[in-house]
Amino acid sequence: MFSTLFQTLKEKIALSEEAHAKLPQFFEHKTLAKKEFLLQEGAYCKQLAFVSKGLLKSYTIDEKGQEHISLLAWEGWWVSDFKSFICDEKAILFIDAVEASEVLLITHENYELMLKEIPEMERYFRILYQNSLVTKDRRLISSNSYTAEEKYKHLLELYPFIGKQVPQNLIASFLGITPETLSRIKKTML
Amino acid sequence: MFSTLFQTLKEKIALSEEAHAKLPQFFEHKTLAKKEFLLQEGAYCKQLAFVSKGLLKSYTIDEKGQEHISLLAWEGWWVSDFKSFICDEKAILFIDAVEASEVLLITHENYELMLKEIPEMERYFRILYQNSLVTKDRRLISSNSYTAEEKYKHLLELYPFIGKQVPQNLIASFLGITPETLSRIKKTML
DNA sequence: GCTGTGCATTGATATAGATCAAGAGTCTTA
DNA sequence: TAAGACTCTTGATCTATATCAATGCACAGC
Numbered sequence: 074m075f076s077t078l079f080q081t082l083k084e085k086i087a088l089s090e091e092a093h094a095k096l097p098q099f100f101e102h103k104t105l106a107k108k109e110f111l112l113q114e115g116a117y118c119k120q121l122a123f124v125s126k127g128l129l130k131s132y133t134i135d136e137k138g139q140e141h142i143s144l145l146a147w148e149g150w151w152v153s154d155f156k157s158f159i160c161d162e163k164a165i166l167f168i169d170a171v172e173a174s175e176v177l178l179i180t181h182e183n184y185e186l187m188l189k190e191i192p193e194m195e196r197y198f199r200i201l202y203q204n205s206l207v208t209k210d211r212r213l214i215s216s217n218s219y220t221a222e223e224k225y226k227h228l229l230e231l232y233p234f235i236g237k238q239v240p241q242n243l244i245a246s247f248l249g250i251t252p253e254t255l256s257r258i259k260k261t262m263l
Numbered sequence: 264m265f266s267t268l269f270q271t272l273k274e275k276i277a278l279s280e281e282a283h284a285k286l287p288q289f290f291e292h293k294t295l296a297k298k299e300f301l302l303q304e305g306a307y308c309k310q311l312a313f314v315s316k317g318l319l320k321s322y323t324i325d326e327k328g329q330e331h332i333s334l335l336a337w338e339g340w341w342v343s344d345f346k347s348f349i350c351d352e353k354a355i356l357f358i359d360a361v362e363a364s365e366v367l368l369i370t371h372e373n374y375e376l377m378l379k380e381i382p383e384m385e386r387y388f389r390i391l392y393q394n395s396l397v398t399k400d401r402r403l404i405s406s407n408s409y410t411a412e413e414k415y416k417h418l419l420e421l422y423p424f425i426g427k428q429v430p431q432n433l434i435a436s437f438l439g440i441t442p443e444t445l446s447r448i449k450k451t452m453l
Numbered sequence: 454g455c456t457g458t459g460c461a462t463t464g465a466t467a468t469a470g471a472t473c474a475a476g477a478g479t480c481t482t483a
Numbered sequence: 484t485a486a487g488a489c490t491c492t493t494g495a496t497c498t499a500t501a502t503c504a505a506t507g508c509a510c511a512g513c
Contacts (some may be wrong), residue, residue, distance in 0.1 A: 133404055141408040143400055153294030156397045186390075195385055199378075207346045209399040210333055214323055214408045217439030218331040240503070241461065249407030254500055256462055400465055411470065431491065446492055 074102055077125040078177060081149045092191045099187045100177040105170040110192050112168040118157035118179040125151050128175025131166045142246040145239060206232045221250045266293055267315040268367060271339045275390045282381045289377045295360040301422040302358040308347035308367040314340050317364025321356045332437040411440045412448050
């Protein structure tokens with residue numbers, strides 16, 4: 074149940090035996106059916122989720138009812154409305170399962186506790202956030218400077234498998250373009 | 264010279280006397296004239312910079328020669344091409360001073376050393392990155408979902424003073440719109 | 454196996470914002 | 484203080500992408 078988590082941690086830090094043994098107690102396991110919500114806008118995001126299996130998406134919904142995906146979270150990713158999770162504010166994000174998934178949940182109190190008791194985790198999250206920051210920066214540049222086609226190509230370079238695993242309309246939403254535009258782009262790229 | 268840095272740190276963590284005394288040795292002070300570069304694309308970003316005075320901007324330049332600002336870094340902000348700084352890759356960002364500024368520079372080796380020797384700093388950067396991640400996330404949502412006018416209003420809410428301190432064309436570039444469009448938006452908003 | 458619901462494609466049209474261009478205002482610096 | 488160099492504004496187009504609409508396809512549930 075925790076193997077994906079340990080696997081993922083190992084890529085960035087070395088965990089002591091002790092830390093290894095301590096870690097699970099902070100988390101709670103949960104199974105999500107396809108389309109099941111982990112969080113809805115307006116709620117308080119009580120937990121940070123680690124995706125141990127499947128695929129989740131986090132998104133906002135605008136006044137016109139349109140979905141805007143901010144994150145596609147695969148196995149090994151963390152997902153949450155961080156602002157809400159950290160600052161105890163109302164969430165602006167929805168989070169749900171794109172396909173049947175499994176997550177490990179940690180509450181804010183447990184998160185802080187874990188960081189204190191296992192200094193390796195403090196380090197892990199500093200590195201994780203540091204890397205995420207880089208990724209988000211590049212995405213922001215892409216989003217502000219590129220044409221729709223360039224954005225799509227850029228995405229394919231980063232995640233070559235994305236076309237196979239994720240429906241077109243979700244990819245379009247993630248890129249901030251319409252499914253129609255993405256469909257037309259794909260046609261010209263053949 | 265370090266007062267802005269200590270001030271900034273104090274907002275997130277408590278520094279021990281010892282840490283307080285140790286910290287300065289990791290940094291190097293530098294004065295930047297207006298328009299002076301801290302980093303240019305293609306170079307290796309050897310340092311992370313803390314802005315102790317003034318205003319810097321980080322940006323990319325596309326094939327058409329157009330500037331796309333990814334960050335406006337005021338007093339109290341950190342700026343660098345993180346990907347380059349962390350992974351020792353060639354930088355894709357330019358960083359220069361919008362106005363005469365002062366920065367504290369730390370090399371990658373010193374950064375890692377500092378994080379090891381002063382655990383409070385490990386915590387500081389984890390919190391800093393965590394918060395930045397939230398900010399970037401919102402900016403990404405804004406960038407993908409909002410109209411030019413909404414983006415501008417959103418920016419004014421976050422940084423009400425930005426209009427006074429930063430030239431229009433830089434704000435436009437930061438928002439990913441043209442100066443002309445921003446000018447027209449301002450007219451309709453009066 | 455049939456039926457409905459959601460996803461992808463394609464076409465026609467609309468539109469936000471870019472681009473191009475010119476002029477006025479305002480800093481800089483020599 | 485004068486000259487040049489930016490910066491902002493305004494107007495006239497142009498274009499990438501959204502929107503609206505219709506059809507075909509595929510998979511999930513009965």
